[in-house]
Amino acid sequence: MKKLLPLLLLAIMCLGGPPPAAAAPPKEGDSLPALKFAAPAQAAQARYLGLATGQGQFSLGQVKASHLLVEVFSMYCTFxxxxxxxxxxxxxxxxQQDLEGKLKMVGLGAGNSExxxxVYRKKFNVAFPLLPDADFSAHKALGQPRTPFFILLKLSxxxxPQVLYTHLGSIGQAQDFLATLKQKAGLK
Amino acid sequence: MRRKLRLPGLAAGLLLLALPAWLWAALPREEIYQPGQLKPVDSQLKVALGQLAPDFSLPAVGGGRVSLSQYRGKKNVALSFVPAAWTPVCSEQWPGYNLAREEFEERDTIVLGITNDNLPTLFAWTQAMGGVWFPVLSDFWPHGGVAGQYGLLRGDGTSERALLLIDKAGLLRYIDVHDINQRPDLGVLMAEIDKLR
Incomplete structure (x- = not known):
């Protein structure tokens, strides 16, 4: 049995257990841990991310864009x-700036169910995909950042995915924040 | 040990109130008061599904008193007991219910928020949230009287994190004495309210 234990653990890891918790939120220059999410049920949102029809799970690296902005948020977070x-x-x-092919956005609902x-999508009429993370597993793998927390990723x-920029708290003026994102990502 | 937890919590709460919201959002985790992992449930429930929910009358943050029986025949009532103002999970739970106002109203349901804190504390706390649409009631004196009546008073004088759903006939239809360390999924509560239709 003792000999089988490492094999059993390896099998569990290969089957896709939760990613390990990180000690701190990601910072510029880090690689993002491997995170898997259920593909959005709404066809338009799956199309926005460039996912194949009927795709069950996806990782952020599979999003069809050169860059991805992840907003870690919560429906319960007043900020x-x-x-x-x-x-x-x-x-x-x-x-409007025709950047959607290069820069996409997703929201990650820390501790939020589908x-x-x-509720958050409906209340604020959010057009980009919001992904539930009901058991906080993705939030823990990201070092449990306070919310809202923004991560600009370069996808390859x-x-x-490589972390190009992070930001904690309000984005302030959208125009200014986009200028920062474009500069960090080298987008024209 | 438990007694020591309450004063630092109040001090941390006052500190947070004094700071602008953007700074609060950016405060490092280690500067926010964290109660740590608590015993998930620390009381013995005294009510049961199907029974008439015990009536009560408590002072409300907005002034006056609110009684459970005033909603009889008019609205379903979701009683949301939370352990204490200015603590991490509670400070998120009600802003979430605040956001979900239409979800409750579409289901003809009022939320009554109850803690064992006094009115000034609840006033400051809910103001810091930006206000909430539902009545917030103080079960401060006699301390935890309603929580005790329902069997939701913990050994340290706080209440459980509990959700109780009462239909228009005044009957208890759903009871969730939740792990105090975790926030209940709103979707579960809404599904239970939907069963009342």
Whole structure:
């Protein structure tokens, strides 16, 4: 039995147990831990992320864009609620400036169930995908940042996404925040 | 040990109130008072599903008193007991219910928020949240009287984190004495309210 134990542990890891908890939130230059999410049920949102129809799970690296902005938020976070209109405006500006093919956005609902991210989506009319993280597993793997927390990632297909920039708290003016993102990502 | 936890909590709360919201959002975790992992449940429930919910009348943050029986025949009532103002999980739970106002109203349900804190503390705490749409009631004196009546008073004088759903006939239809360390999933409560339709 003792000989089988390491094999058993390896099998459990290969089957996709929760990613390990990180000691601190990611910072510029880090690689993002491997995180898997259920593909959004809404077809338009799956299309936005460039996921195949019927794809069950996906990792952030599979999103079809060169860069991805992740907002770690919670329906229960008053600061996220107050900031939601600016974040929506940021998403709109990305579209208006024809950057959507290069820079996409997702929200990660720390401790939020599908229902709870749905309440947030409906209340603020959020157009970009919001992913539930009901058991906080992704939040823990990201070092449990306070919310809202923004992570700008450079995506490179199968490799681990690289952290280009992080920001804690309100984004302030959407236009200024987008300028910062473009500068960090080298986008014109 | 438990007695020591309450004063630093109040001091941390006052400190947070004095800071602008953007700074609060950016405070490092280690500067926010954290009660640590508590015993998940520390009381013996005294009510049961199907029974008439014990009536009560408590002072409300907005002034006056609110009684459970005033909603009889008019609205379903979601009683949300939370352990204490200015603590991490509680300080998120009610802003979430605040956001979900339409979800409750579509289901003809009022939330009554109850803690064992006094009115000035509840006033300051809910103001810091930006206010809430539902009545917030103080079960401070006699201390935890309603929580005790329902069997939700913990050994340290706080209440459990509990959700009780009472239908328009005044009957208890759902009871969740939740692990105090965790926030209940709102979707579960809404599904229970939907069963009352």
């Amino acid at each position: 996220c609620q107050v900031d939601a209109p600016q974040v929506n405006q940021l998403h709109e500006l990305i579209k 229902y709870e991210v749905g 297909g199968q490799g681990a």
